[in-house]
Amino acid sequence: MAKAKEAEKPDNTVYIGKKPTMNYVLAVATQANSGVNEIVIKARGKSISKAVDVAEIVRNRFVQDLNVDDIKITTEVLEGEEGRESNVSSIEIFLKK
């Protein structure tokens, strides 16, 4: 389901990393104002808090008609260099106009 969505609209996902929060706010707001009606914010580990900040700041300050459509949390298994596996939580915040 999520995969099919991604195949149709590959450019509507914003991945949250180590840059300042406002960089991602700008990325999401720009997409929302360029006619994209569904935007997905994705983050893993400690960036999850920043993802929530980004969604909230965009909605409250920049694109008031954007709503949280769904939020999914899951666990991803990352494989380290020596084959060791580690679990990391991830979040997907689905925003919709």
Added chain:
Amino acid sequence: MAKAKEAEKPDNTVYIGKKPTMNYVLAVATQANSGVNEIVIKARGKSISKAVDVAEIVRNRFVQDLNVDDIKITTEVLEGEEGRESNVSSIEIFLKK
């Protein structure tokens, strides 16, 4: 709606703070195994990532029949000592058997 829920079941909320993740995992798992069918995990700011970790660890390792029923994000306004207001994001993860 959320308030009414809280009034009925005041003890099913686990607030995530600065303690180690496993403390909160244990708190949630203990509640789930003591007959509570709905548990809410709440966190603000940087603790949001830890809240997601707690939900995922409980579900994957300790209480397999616990599911994420809903996730809400919102912005809370905190008033500082000098009357300055600051915004902080918060999350509520609703778990249900």
